[in-house]
Amino acid sequence: MKIAVDAMGGDFSPxxxxxxxxxxxxxxxxxxxxxxxxxEIKEELAAAGYQGEAHALVSIVDAPEVITMDEHPATAxxxxxxxxxxxxxxxxxxxxxxxxxxxxxxGAAMAASLLTLGRIPGIARPAIAIPMPTLRGATILLxxxxxxxxxxxxxxxxxxxxxxxxxxxxxxDSPQVGLLSIGEEETKxxxxxxxxxxxxxxxxxxxxxxxxxxxxxxGLCDVAVxxxxxxxxxxxxxxxxxxxxxxxxxxILTGSLRGKTAALLIKAGLQSLRNRLDYAEYGGAPLxxxxxxxxxxxxxxKARAFKNAVLFGAKAVxxxxxxxxxxxxxxxxxxxxKVKE
Amino acid sequence: MKIAVDAMGGDFSPxxxxxxxxxxxxxxxxxxxxxxxxxEIKEELAAAGYQGEAHALVSIVDAPEVITMDEHPATAxxxxxxxxxxxxxxxxxxxxxxxxxxxxxxGAAMAASLLTLGRIPGIARPAIAIPMPTLRGATILLxxxxxxxxxxxxxxxxxxxxxxxxxxxxxxDSPQVGLLSIGEEETKxxxxxxxxxxxxxxxxxxxxxxxxxxxxxxGLCDVAVxxxxxxxxxxxxxxxxxxxxxxxxxxILTGSLRGKTAALLIKAGLQSLRNRLDYAEYGGAPLxxxxxxxxxxxxxxKARAFKNAVLFGAKAVxxxxxxxxxxxxxxxxxxxxKVKE
Numbered sequence: 008m009k010i011a012v013d014a015m016g017g018d019f020s021p022x023x024x025x026x027x028x029x030x031x032x033x034x035x036x037x038x039x040x041x042x043x044x045x046x047e048i049k050e051e052l053a054a055a056g057y058q059g060e061a062h063a064l065v066s067i068v069d070a071p072e073v074i075t076m077d078e079h080p081a082t083a084x085x086x087x088x089x090x091x092x093x094x095x096x097x098x099x100x101x102x103x104x105x106x107x108x109x110x111x112x113x114g115a116a117m118a119a120s121l122l123t124l125g126r127i128p129g130i131a132r133p134a135i136a137i138p139m140p141t142l143r144g145a146t147i148l149l150x151x152x153x154x155x156x157x158x159x160x161x162x163x164x165x166x167x168x169x170x171x172x173x174x175x176x177x178x179x180d181s182p183q184v185g186l187l188s189i190g191e192e193e194t195k196x197x198x199x200x201x202x203x204x205x206x207x208x209x210x211x212x213x214x215x216x217x218x219x220x221x222x223x224x225x226g227l228c229d230v231a232v233x234x235x236x237x238x239x240x241x242x243x244x245x246x247x248x249x250x251x252x253x254x255x256x257x258x259i260l261t262g263s264l265r266g267k268t269a270a271l272l273i274k275a276g277l278q279s280l281r282n283r284l285d286y287a288e289y290g291g292a293p294l295x296x297x298x299x300x301x302x303x304x305x306x307x308x309k310a311r312a313f314k315n316a317v318l319f320g321a322k323a324v325x326x327x328x329x330x331x332x333x334x335x336x337x338x339x340x341x342x343x344x345k346v347k348e
Numbered sequence: 349m350k351i352a353v354d355a356m357g358g359d360f361s362p363x364x365x366x367x368x369x370x371x372x373x374x375x376x377x378x379x380x381x382x383x384x385x386x387x388e389i390k391e392e393l394a395a396a397g398y399q400g401e402a403h404a405l406v407s408i409v410d411a412p413e414v415i416t417m418d419e420h421p422a423t424a425x426x427x428x429x430x431x432x433x434x435x436x437x438x439x440x441x442x443x444x445x446x447x448x449x450x451x452x453x454x455g456a457a458m459a460a461s462l463l464t465l466g467r468i469p470g471i472a473r474p475a476i477a478i479p480m481p482t483l484r485g486a487t488i489l490l491x492x493x494x495x496x497x498x499x500x501x502x503x504x505x506x507x508x509x510x511x512x513x514x515x516x517x518x519x520x521d522s523p524q525v526g527l528l529s530i531g532e533e534e535t536k537x538x539x540x541x542x543x544x545x546x547x548x549x550x551x552x553x554x555x556x557x558x559x560x561x562x563x564x565x566x567g568l569c570d571v572a573v574x575x576x577x578x579x580x581x582x583x584x585x586x587x588x589x590x591x592x593x594x595x596x597x598x599x600i601l602t603g604s605l606r607g608k609t610a611a612l613l614i615k616a617g618l619q620s621l622r623n624r625l626d627y628a629e630y631g632g633a634p635l636x637x638x639x640x641x642x643x644x645x646x647x648x649x650k651a652r653a654f655k656n657a658v659l660f661g662a663k664a665v666x667x668x669x670x671x672x673x674x675x676x677x678x679x680x681x682x683x684x685x686k687v688k689e
Contacts, residue, residue: 142592152530155538189493189580197496197577220584224592236538237578239530241585243561248589251483251565256597259617266617269610276600276607 008324010317011104014043014051015073015091016111017308024110025051027313032064034314037321040104043091045069070094076306080114084122092116096123099299106300106320108291110308116301117153117294124299127329129336132157133296134165134235135303136172137242138289141226147173147182148223148231151292152239159203162186162232164336166212168295169230171335175326176319177229185218185228187237193217199234207232211339249284290315293323295332300324349665351658352445355384355392356414356432357452358649365451366392368654373405375655378662381445383436386410411435417647421455425463433457437464440640447641447661449632451649457642458494458635465640468670470677473498474637475506475576476644477513478583479630482567488514488523489564489572492633493580500544503527503573505677507553509636510571512676516667517660518570526559526569528578534558540575548573552680590625631656634664636673641665 012028014021021043028039029052041048048067057065072090074083084093092111096119098104109116117135126133134150149165149172150157157165166184173182186204188196193204195217207214218228223241233241256277260270270277282288290312291304300323304316323329353369355362362384369380370393382389389408398406413431415424425434433452437460439445450457458476467474475491490506491498498506507525514523527545529537534545536558548555559569564582574582597618601611611618623629631653632645641664645657664670 142595155530155541187581189496189577189584197575200496200577220581220586221588221591223585224588234538236530236541237581240528240561240578241581243530244564244582244585245561245589247562247565248586249593250562252590252593254483255621259614259621262617265613269613272606272610272613273600276603280596280600 008321009038009040009104010320011040011042011068011095011098011107012313012317013091013095013107013109013111013116014041014048015070016109016116017304018306019309020110021047021051022054023309024313026055026310027308028317029055029057029065030310030314031317031321035318035321036064037317038064038066039317040066040068040098042068042070042095042098044071044073068094068098074112074115076112078112078115080112080118081122083112083115084118092119093123096120096299096301100124105324106302108302108304108313108316108320110291110304110306110313110316113152113303116303120294120297120299120301124297124301127296127298127333127336130164130296132161132164133294134168135292136169136295137292139223139242139245140284141224143226145177145289146223146226146228146231148233148238148241149295150233150235150238151242152235153294154235156236157199157234159199159206162199162203162234163206163210164296166207166210166214166230166232167335167339168332169232170212171328171331172293172295173229175328175331176322179229181213182229183215184212184230184232185215187220187223187231187233187241188217189219191217191219253281288315290317290319293328298329300328349662350379350381350445351661352381352383352409352436352439352448353654353658354432354436354448354450354452354457355382355389356411357450357457358645359647360650361451362388362392363395364650365654367396367651368649369658370396370398370406371651371655372658372662376659376662377405378658379405379407380658381407381409381439383409383411383439384432385412385414409435409439415453415456417453419453419456421453421459422463424453424456425459433460434464437461437640437642441465446665447643449643449645449654449657449661451632451645451647451654451657454493454644454647457644461635461638461640461642465638465642468637468639468674468677471505471637473502473505474635475509476633477510477636478633480564480583480586481625482565484567486518486630487564487567487569487572489574489579489582490636491574491576491579492583493576494635495576497577498540498575500540500547503540503544503575504547504551505637507548507551507555507571507573508676508680509673510573511553512669512672513634513636514570516669516672517663520570522554523570524556525553525571525573526556528561528564528572528574528582529558530560532558532560594622629656631658631660634669639670641669
């Protein structure tokens with residue numbers, strides 16, 4: 008299996024992308040195609056102890072252009088045909104790679120996948136699906152930011168794609184799907200959610216009803232559906248609140264001798280908590296609904312996050328995620344048709 | 349000054365409402381009017397050590413009906429004319445009380461205020477304004493759940509009312525107003541926020557631009573504006589994430605002897621953190637935009653939360669919050685007119 012890694016994407020690239028890719032190659036015997044400025048990638052490979060024979064699984068595809076964080080995504084993708092993210096997606100489109108991983112400009116990564124790979128037939132809007140750490144493991148939140156404005160049909164498709172994701176990647180049988188809202192009752196919500204609730208109720212999804220904000224971190228459902236505006240705020244707010252908490256605890260644990268003593272006593276527990284909250288554990292989030300596996304990683308990704316993103320991409324390929332979504336959309340009576348109307 | 353307390357509202361009523369009201373009366377020499385089932389209130393007053401002379405500041409207005417948590421708010425308010433929340437609002441309308449505090453069914457409390465007190469002229473949609481604890485103190489979030497669907501004009505009015513609130517109650521000079529969105533740039537957001545951003549930019553508000561979810565807990569602005577669907581999810585998610593964190597730390601600190609020893613060492617720091625996060629510190633949230641001071645408290649309010657809600661209501665009366673909002677709306681050139689169109 009071949010995974011294309013956008014070596015130029017992310018705050019610490021190409022170094023961390025290259026290191027993470029090498030780690031994944033070693034761990035799972037995957038072929039890694041680093042896409043980006045060849046000379047820079049070669050330098051990083053050398054710095055990481057790259058030795059031709061030992062790393063026969065590694066190759067480079069030169070892509071001289073780079074899309075930066077402040078460029079307009081769709082425009083940049085159209086103009087920079089030789090940027091690392093566009094070339095990496097093209098490799099997937101042409102069958103030279105099975106999946107692509109990028110920690111670059113999220114909008115550009117989405118645009119490159121959408122424009123290069125195209126949508127799965129019947130899918131109106133691809134969505135970013137993020138695994139959020141909860142008390143019970145992880146809940147797949149989607150859409151985490153691809154579509155700021157959605158209609159009920161979009162949300163239903165998110166529920167369907169999230170279900171396939173949870174089944175295929177997390178091995179959950181008949182995943183429970185919740186609709187993020189402001190009250191448990193089906194009469195609570197904004198117009199979008201009120202209408203969506205009725206669609207979900209009639210669907211074949213294992214719909215457990217509305218989920219309120221305070222229930223989300225408890226992990227009451229396997230898949231939580233919302234529009235990309237709400238999802239992105241939920242994702243970032245959770246990160247923000249968790250960060251503030253960790254900072255405040257850190258202050259308590261470093262601000263005095265008593266605090267420092269306490270910190271030593273509970274070091275293991277704190278580390279395990281920090282690990283559970285670490286986005287690097289998950290590595291990245293797939294853009295579901297495009298015709299290929301695209302994993303979008305956090306801009307602050309380090310080697311471990313890249314490694315996990317590559318392994319995640321490989322798992323998605325192994326499990327046939329795209330075909331399963333295609334099949335689910337086809338099987339879903341009426342839904343495909345409605346989308347085409 | 350007279351504050352009407354809905355003695356029947358909240359999970360622990362009338363006991364906690366009565367105790368909190370008595371504490372506020374004692375602390376600030378306020379007149380408290382307990383509204384609800386007279387016999388039950390009398391029993392609680394007796395249990396709390398009520399003695400006629402010492403509590404000349406306390407009176408009771410009988411309201412035999414109670415609106416429960418599962419009733420449809422507007423319907424219940426229209427039918428139960430003698431419910432505690434409706435009677436308490438009527439006291440404000442008639443000038444027999446200066447403010448009302450309720451921890452009952454939030455929807456019913458809003459409906460009772462809207463239907464009984466009416467809107468301030470020019471205000472399209474009253475909003476719930478919640479002080480959210482942040483690293484720098486508190487950010488006023490509105491709307492926290494009164495209006496699931498809003499238009500840009502509503503959001504601008506929320507910004508205006510939030511500004512008056514921050515000035516009048518928190519004593520902040522020229523409060524910084526942020527628009528909750530999914531990117532800092534004015535091109536990021538859903539349709540509502542994109543359009544609202546342009547209105548905010550042209551307004552006289554001290555608008556600092558979009559605020560992302562992760563910035564909210566850092567307290568980067570004094571007033572954060574969003575629609576009531578997003579606001580309610582933000583509020584409850586923050587509560588949920590904080591709750592999960594406290595629980596996990598609790599497990600670390602109680603799960604082993606080392607943990608228990610650590611807990612003793614950092615007891616004071618943890619308590620201070622817990623206090624800062626405690627909604628009871630703030631007591632409640634005003635429904636801004638109605639013609640009277642209405643403080644809506646958490647359903648789980650205990651005596652201290654009721655006391656703080658009453659003191660908060662008294663402060664809002666002292667500072668002339670309603671007149672200042674009325675004046676701000678009048679002064680706001682064009683805005684009043686646009687609303688009436």
